[in-house]
Structures are given as structure tokens and as C-alpha cells.
Amino acid sequence: MSFASLSFIIFLVCTFALYWLVKKREWQNPILLAASYLFYGWVTPSLAVMLGASTMLDFFLARGIQASPVRTRLFMALSLTLNLGVLAGFKYYNFFNDELANFVTSLGMNGDFFLTRVLLPAGLSFYTLKKLGYMIDVSRGMLKPTHALVDFALYVSFFPQIIAGPIERPQKLLPQIEAQRAWKADFFYGAWPLILMGFFKKIVIADNIKIISDQIFSLDEPSIFLLIMGALAFTLQILADFSGYTDMSRGFAMLFGFQTSENFNLPYTSLTPTDFWNRWHITLSNWLRDYIFFPIGRALKRSRLNLPPWQVLSIPPIATMFISGLWHGAGWNFVMWGVYYGVLISVYQLVGIRGDWKPKSPWAHGLAWFVMFTFIVIGWAMFRAPSLAWLGNILFNEPFLHSQSDLIVGLIAFSMVIAYSIPLWIKLGLDKYAKDGWLTSAYYAFATVLIIVFLNATFPDFIYNQF
């Protein structure tokens, strides 16, 4: 079910009314759980069944860890195998199925069956990380497993978050699920600007800038100049798209009395790669930091390998970002994108520039920002490229400009990036200097008008739905 469909609006209104009418937590949670499963299984009910089965399994495995701590490793191994197995199966099957079919055909059998495309269930990558985080925390003794299946199932499937996060930690969401909730008007007054901005970023900015970025990245051999402009367009598109989704998600959660995590904190103002990952997809970065980066770092420090310090410093970020790349998708460009950030983080750290580095001179600040922003745009070019071969061909074989037409189209793309980013700059200024004033209200009123104007028959999926 899409956030921008009439069926979702009806679903939201009904769930909202029923949820606050019953008042008691004992009823609110089952209602929200049923609504979340309805939302998730709306198009393909079998996905909800799969979600339910995997949720039950982790619930009982976590209880097993509590009941029998000596078997913690066994239960964790089971959970990791099943969760990562399902995720890898769905995510990477399509990557290997052509080879698999060829192999079966070479054995003289009909390999057509293996050519069936398997669609990645929406949200699988997100709720898998949620469940794994819960299991790891329980196994480490950092979290007591909940005894209420409904509460745990709601934590995993909470509908505002199930499709594309935020990847909420159990320590933050579970206590809210377990607490009594009573309606406050503040929920609505906190939620509406988030929901409005979410729709605005998605419908007005992301879906419009997507047109030029898609067109450039669909070309077989664009010039380098067009590639740069396409990458700039995608840089804006992915921010508006994903942060728009997160705003909506947080707004809808707030309507039901939940405070959920922010996922973005002005990521394109970062001065270093570490700073960028502290501001971009924050809940994923935190997850990777706590469950992959720190354990690798600790293991390296404790190991008897006696690695030189630069390796001890470099391996954790490169390995973590490699996994982050794999998590984002089955394709060498995603892997390369992850490793690229891992190497960037390592290099910055090796030259002594840490995540919280702030140069004193404004010129140095400006230069640091420009360098980092260029790295970000290059990263998105890798991420969006149809393949690494395509990107390599452009960088090594294509001219900077094919013709005058390239220059004109590139400038159109650039003017679109500027035009569609202006509202974000204005919002930034309003948040800083005129929060809750008439100007901010006027901004929201204009945003609503623009949403109506740009409301389309089609509402392309959020980019992060596919991960």
C-alpha cells in the first residue's frame, strides 16, 4: 500500500479512529498490529505470512536465549542463518539465476524455471535488521526479551516503518509499545508538518528531478558533463525521496503517539565521510556501527595478528561499508560504492581528520565542504549507474562533451537541480530563523498548493523501498 494512495488514507483514518477509541493499550497494540499486517500484505498477502513466521521464530529464539543462556550461541546461529539466509536468497538470487539456469541447461535439463525473477519483498532488508538487532542485544544481555508476542510483532511490523525504516532500535520503540498511550492534540500538531513536508519532498521535488536523472542514466553513452549533471540530479533526488519518506513515517508514527528516530541531519553539509554517515540514514549507520564496525574493531584489537595500526584503523570501516553496499543491493556498483566510502573514511582517519573535525578558517571550511560534496556526488554516480562497466566506459572513453546539445541539456539538468533545491534551502532558513512564524505557515501553505499541482496519476515507489 502506497502512502500516497486513497486506500492508504482510508486505512489510516480507520486505524487512527479505532486505535484512539479503544484507549486501552491491551487493545491498541493488537489493533495496530493487525493494521500493520494489513498494510504490509495488502498487495501480496503471502508477504505478511512470511513476516509473521519469521517474527514468531525470533520471538521464541529470544525467549530461548533467556530461558537457556548456555544455548545462546545455538539460538543466535539459528536466527542469523535464517534471517540472513532469507535476505540473501531474495536479494541475490536474481544476481546469480542466469548462471544457475545455464548450468542446469548444460546438464541437459530445462533451466527455464531458474530464470523466473524473484521480487524482493518490500521492507525485508529493514525488518531483518530490526530483528537481528533485537536478537544480538538479547544474546549480549543488553536487552531483556519481551514476553508479549503482540508487542514484539508490532515492533517488527509497525506500519509507518516497515517498508523503508527508520530502523528503530528495540530500546527506543519497545518501551513505547509497552507503555500506556493517551491521545494528545500535540501528536497531531507535531505530525502534520512532517507529513506535509514528506509529501512535498516526494511529489514536488524527488519525482520531478527523477525525470532528468533517469533520462541521463538511461543513455548508453552520455558525455562526462551529462554524467556529472545526472549525478547532481540524483544527489538531490535521493535526499528528497528518502528523507521525504522518513518524514512521512515519523509523522504517521506520531499520530499514534510514537516518537521515532530522525534519519537525516543535513547530510550534504558534511565535511568528512564519517560526518556524512553520521548524518545520512542515521539509523542504518548506527546499526552498522554497533553490530559490525565495533565488533570488528574489538576483534582486531584483541587478535594476535599484530596488524600495523593503519590496518587496524582501515579494516573496520572498509568491511562495514562493504557490508553496507551489499545490503543496498545485488550489484557490483553497490559493492564498489560501499568500499569507496570505507576507503574514504579510512583515508580521512589516517591523515588525522576525524568525524567531528571543524576547520577554523571559513575558507578551509568551504573547501572541505566542496571536497566532501564532490565525493558524495561521485558516490551517488556509482550508486545510480546501471553498471560499473557503463561508468568506466564513460570515464575512460567518452569526451567531456559530445556536442553543443549536451551542454544545453546539462544546463537544463543543472537549472532543475537549483530550482527544485530552492524550497529545501528556504526551509532550512525558516527552521533556523523563523520557526513557527507566519513565514513558516506561508511556506507550508505554498507547499500544499504545489503538492496539489504536482499530484500525479502515478506515484513512483520510494527509492529505498527496493533495498
Added chain:
Amino acid sequence: MRSFFRYLILLSALVTISWAAIPGWFNIRFPRQAGPHFNREVRRKYITTLNKEQPDIVLLGDSTMMEGVDPELLSELTGRQVSSFHSLGSASAFWYLILKNNIVIADHHPQTVIIVFRDTMLTAPGFRVYGGFLDNLDEFATDHETVLLEKAYLNHMNWAEIQAEEHIPLYSARENLREKVDTWIRYLVPAWLGCDRQCTDDAMFNVFTSAELEPGQLQSRITTVEEYLYTPSQLDFHQNVDQSFLPEIIQLTRENNIQLIVVRLKPNTIRTIRLDAPAVGQYITDLSSYLAENGVVFLDYGRDPRLRSDYFRDSLHLKPEGKTLFTQILAEGLNGVLKKD
């Protein structure tokens, strides 16, 4: 709370201004009919072709037909004069309009109209009717296309959308407003460099329209669009047939004594095997019975093993050697069913 009420006041003011300004600005009267508004002129392209070429057989279809059937070879093999009325990206709404506003009103009527389609296209009236496809439809639509409006547009809109299109200027004129914004962004910077509108449009054409697309991206675009034809609601034949253009197409050909043959072309099985293949099978069985009841000849090559995967250049389109083969296969099938002179 105060900021929310301030927002409501300002929004009401903006909506009121739009209510007053938009009708005059775009010359629109309210309430207006929901859905697209077609102009009165109808292109007579195919009428001219019909009267000039006097074909016995007219082929209707999209790019898969263009790259799948060779009209000259088919003419040679069937001994009939064949004209191909293909339009890239066309679908049932377009074929209905060509039949209604060109073929049946031409002085020369072909003996047979052959529609070449894929899977559920004949009962998907809302397929390919927006964006550039809307412009194509407008070329062949009059300003009174009640059936087209209802089946291709209104039936797919919910009540709220229809009300908004009829009564709310801001919503109803959103295409015009969007065009204004787009024009402003698109032409402003090139104009500073001395590149006028024509120069800008030419540049866009040179870079995008005439350039090659990256094969993977092209495939992905095709798949995304085609997936609509395989959604559970589209695979329910009985639910869709009365809402589709198929009954009108059958009636128009019957009233004008034109034999209608529908030909199902095979998509590349290798790339489009679907988990819901049984549903496609059931759909084709139902379609087949319906066409038989209405006296329409149905030639189904949807699973023809002779059209091997290596004859396709992507998931839909045949290579030249595949085109020759399929034309021969089609001629074989037609020879037994074509209406006698």
C-alpha cells in the same frame, strides 16, 4: 496549534485566489468534465493510406508488431494487399480510435483487420493512455469521445479525483500549471546563452530521443511498464472485458462487415516467465471462449515453441530473423481463416 491555524488561513487564501484566477488564466469553465480534454481535429493519416493503398488487410499494433510482422512478406505469402498501422507504444485505446475514427469512415474498407497484442492488452483500456500516449490519442480523438473517456480514464479514477477534477481549479488545471513551471525551468538558462525554445527542444531531441538507451535500463523500463498487464486485477478476464474496448472493437468491425482477427504475439519467454503463469493461461482460455462466442478469429502464438528466445532482441521485440519467421508463421495461420474475396 497557532501555526496550524495560521497555515489553514493562508492555505484558504491561496485556494481562493486560485479559484478566481485559474479559470481566466487558462480559459477553463467550471464545473468541467473530468479526464483529459481532446481537441476537435482528427488526424486523417490512416484514411489517406487506406484510400491510397486500398489494402485487403490492415494490421494494428504497437512496436512489437512493427518488429514482428513484415507487411510486404505477409502480402506476398497471403496474396493480399497488407498495410501496417503501427504506432510505438500504442495499446487498445489507440487501436479503438484508429478503427472508429479512421478505418470505418474511410472510403475504402479493408476486408480484414488484424490486431496484434500481448497477453492482457485487449482488456486493459487504461494501459498507455497518459503522458506522450495521451498526445497520440489526441491526434485521433474527436472532442466527444465518451467511450474513450469512460473506459480509459474515468473508470480508473476514484470518486474524490473526479470531484476534484470537476470542481477544484487548482487540481483540474494542474497539467497547465505544471507546464508553466516546466517551461520556466527548461528554457530560462539556455535562453541566457542565446539558445531559444527551438534550439533547446532540438538539443533535448538530439540527446534523448535520437540516442541509444543503455540495454539494461531499456529492459528495466519495459519490464516496469509491462508489469501492469500482469497484475491480479488485469488477469481477471471477466471482470475487465465489459470495461474494455474489445466489445466496441468487435461491434465496429461487425457493423462495417470487416473480419476481425486477433493475434497474440509471444513475449520472450526466457525473460518474462512469471510466477503467475497459470493465471495468464486462465485469462487466455477465457479470452478465447469470448472471442469464439463473438465470431472473432483468435490466433494464439503466445507459447509457440518455434519462436525461440534467440529470435528476440529484448523481452518483447523480435530480431529481423525472428520477424521473418513470425511473418511466415502468421501467414500460415491466416491462410486458413481469411475471409474469401
